[in-house]
Amino acid sequence: MKKSIIALLLANVLSPVVMAAQPMLIPQSEANNSWFNQTNNYRFNNSEPLPGTAGINLAAGAFIIQDKGEYQNVMAFGNPQFGGEIEAGSTLDELLTFIKPSQMYASGSAFLAVNPTSKNGVAWGNGVTRGEEKSIENIQSVYPGTESFMIVKTDGSLIEYTPSTGTESSIDAITSSDIIRSIYHSGGTIGESIAWVALLESGKIKVWGDGAAGGTISKEAKKALKNEVVQSIYATKDAFLVKTQSNKYVAWGGDNSESGTIPSDISSILNSSGSSSIQATEKAFAVISNSTIYAWGDDACGGKINSSTSDFLSNMKSPQLSATRCSFIATDVSTGKLAQWGNLHTKKTYGENTRLVTRTSNEGALVLDSDGNYIDALQSAELSPDALNAFVAPASETIASGNAFAAVNHQGLGAGSNILNSWANGANVDDITLTCDGIPIDLYSTQAPDNSVSYFLAYHPSCGDEVTTWKTGEESLPSVSSLRITPDVPVIGEKLKGDYLYVAADSGAEEKNSLRTWTVVETHEELYEIKEQSISLLLSI
Structure with a gap:
């Protein structure tokens, strides 16, 4: 579980700071093993769980800051369009101060902060017009998806709340x-x-x-x-x-x-012998039954185990499963073996009785022992020279985004004892190298189901600027299911980039300094044909 040190971001507060605990309605051991992680955040595969006061979506993060359990404010980072910016004195800031949330949830494109005592909450992020955020009432529990939140109300009813449209829809199945x-x-x-x-x-x-x-x-x-x-x-x-x-x-x-x-032969085995572990990739399942691994689904995503890999797996005595986006990884403590199959293939044997811990991105895996010592780096996890030098000491914390990694290596006491590096495919990311003297560094990152942009945040109190943020990959924002722009907001520009059309609107507010907000609209052929016509027609598609 992530430590509560991020709560110390309160400026000039010397008293102890705590973060409220949030019960996991779905056990982490279960939530972690689906491809799309079933937690309160937008995560994938074997992500390390976040505290209930932290929310991370596709391109931004938000943290509830508390002092002795009392709400102070929300700190956000990442892409402003996805909720990564909260302006002091704004409607959102005032709503948050009024609600005093202690639980945070993140869909793929937005945040929802909730006060479990008053049962009120507020959402913001992609598609939510700044200044038009509103309070949501009678919230009992929340389950985020990609673009919406399933909310169980206090009367037991279930609604789907979509921030981009501001609508609440009842679920007829319930x-x-x-x-x-x-x-x-x-x-x-x-x-x-x-x-x-x-x-x-x-x-x-x-x-x-x-x-x-x-x-x-x-x-x-x-x-x-x-x-x-x-x-x-x-x-x-x-x-x-x-x-x-x-x-x-x-x-x-x-x-x-x-x-x-489920193939009939695997179904018969499972229904008679059960399983000790289940893991999913994007398009396949793998299970362990009586120390034997079985898989089904898309062959290219781990659904088929070839004979060579099967023979290698048969030598494992107590295998454990993890996954990248489209490959499974099996490790075994007693034999020190590691096997990977799907869109990526690896068969390796390390030292016997070595507990292998894998931190996976979409296309790579960092392999450590249980003490954080470096064992290996597979595919995109290949270390940069700086990261390799730092791993002469064990890592006290590691994290993976969709396309990159970061680690804090603890090298004893005194000067330069904690070293932060971030890398992907053998190269440093954004020249991120930070050295702190005996000060813990906490790591957080966004994740994406592809290899698009990812954001990182490192919190290091009493070291430099306290917070370091960086991103990897090319900015490529997805479309949302709906788009709202106030009719009297003048459109001041548009541009095409890749598969998306970006529309710029001028807020017209002096305090915003005529901020241009680029909103992405899903592209299809008709959009190109009429892009010179009026904005009302453009947005009606």
Whole structure:
């Protein structure tokens, strides 16, 4: 669990600072093993959990700052369009001060801060017009998705709140008699399909959303679950896998999903012997049953284990699973073996009785021992020369974004004892190298399902400027499902970049200094054809 040191960002406060704890409605051991991590943040695969007061979406982060449990303010970093900037005295700042939130949630494109006592919250981020943020009432629990939040209200009803439109939509699949225990989702990429599964207190499930992402449960799956009590749920991008209390495994997915159908031979093994571990990539599942690993789904995403890898895996005595975006990684303590299959392939043997810890990005893995000592770097995790030099000492903290890594190496006491480096593919990122004397450094990062831009934040009190932020990759913002611009805001420009059309609007407010806010609109052919016409017609598409 991330430490609470980020709360010390309160300026000139010398008294102890604490961060409120938030119960995980979905156990981390379960939430972590879906491709799209089922936590209160926009994370993927085996991400380290964040405290309940921290929110990180695709391109920004927000932290609730407290002093002795009392709300002080929210600190944000990253892309302003995704909520990475909160102006002092703004409508949002005033709402946050009034609500005094202690829990933070992040979808792919926005934040939702909640006070669990008053049950009120406020959202901001991509598509939310600055100055038009509003309070949301009667919030019991929150489950973020890519572009919206599923909110269980205090009366037990379920609504989907979409910040970009400001709308609350009731979920017809949930009735007044359904008591929700937790909610899971597939999907993962903004602008693409997403589906949801509600696990009820009765152990039954309710399914809704886009059929292509598993939003329609198959007749076979529904029949198999008729008299079952569901225990846990896992998801790929377009399928769900459930495990029941009677040790039955049932899957379903979209029409083109290969992970939504468990092969009959694997199904027989699981239903008779059970599993000790389940892991998902973007398009495949892998399970461990009686120390043997089985996989199904898209071959190129880890759904097929070739004979060579299978032979290598058979020598593992107690394998453990992790994943990148499209490959599985199995490690074994007793033999020191590591195998990777999917879109990336590796077979290596390290020292026996070495507990291997993998920190994965989309296309790479940093391999350490349990003490933080460097073992290996696979694919995009290849160390830069500076990072390699720093790893003469163990890492006290490591983190991965979608396309890069960062680590803090602790080199004893005194001058330069904590060294921060960030790298990808053997090169430093943004020349980020920081040395602090005996001062802890906490690391945070955004993640993306592709290799687009990622943001990092390092907090280092009493060392330099206290906060260091940097980003990797090329800025490429996704489209949102809807777009709102106040009609009387004059449009002052537009430009094409890659697959997106950017529209610039002038706020017209003196205190904003005529700030240009570039809002991205999803591109299709008709958009290009009329881009010289009026903005009202442009935005009506």
